[in-house]
Amino acid sequence: MQRCMTALGKTWHPEHFICAHCGNPFGPNESFHEKEGRPYCHDDYYALFAPKCGACDRPICDSFVSALKKQWHPECFNCMECGESFKGGNFFEHDMMPYCEKHYYNRQGAACSQCKAPISGRCITAMGQKYHPEHFVCAFCMKQLSMGTFKEHGERPYCMKCYGKLFV
Numbered sequence: 001m002q003r004c005m006t007a008l009g010k011t012w013h014p015e016h017f018i019c020a021h022c023g024n025p026f027g028p029n030e031s032f033h034e035k036e037g038r039p040y041c042h043d044d045y046y047a048l049f050a051p052k053c054g055a056c057d058r059p060i061c062d063s064f065v066s067a068l069k070k071q072w073h074p075e076c077f078n079c080m081e082c083g084e085s086f087k088g089g090n091f092f093e094h095d096m097m098p099y100c101e102k103h104y105y106n107r108q109g110a111a112c113s114q115c116k117a118p119i120s121g122r123c124i125t126a127m128g129q130k131y132h133p134e135h136f137v138c139a140f141c142m143k144q145l146s147m148g149t150f151k152e153h154g155e156r157p158y159c160m161k162c163y164g165k166l167f168v
Contacts, residue, residue, distance in 0.1 A: 019040050021048060053072050106118075112131050113130060115135055140159075140165075
């Protein structure tokens with residue numbers, strides 16, 4: 001009498017009880033996964049049917065973060081630019097991907113040209129750049145150019161007084 005085994009409500013010769021995808025037989029103590037009545041080895045089951053991580057595209061086999069209509073390995077749910085984790089769980093979305101505050105505003109073009117930090121309040125746009133109001137200053141005397149009048153020289157802003165002293 002030949003050896004046989006029972007699985008999935010059927011009786012099998014051990015050599016015929018194989019993974020439905022790769023065709024490899026299951027060992028005597030090897031577990032398998034079932035999908036629609038067919039047996040799959042661990043690797044194939046997760047590769048074929050498990051959700052894929054939004055960052056690394058590998059199968060998610062354990063705990064995960066659900067955000068931005070995707071699932072993520074907890075260790076992969078980080079800023080797409082710098083790879084830092086989100087302190088306090090706060091992140092910013094751009095094109096359905098997560099970013100830290102700094103890189104979100106950099107991508108949106110709302111980072112201060114002077115300090116490189118995000119601009120979330122008032123913003124001054126001058127010389128094709130954006131600035132926090134307190135960082136838009138005369139390149140010589142360092143006084144804030146808050147009245148909107150300035151002269152440009154060598155791609156740097158100057159108050160009217162300094163410009164007159166230096167370049168006229």
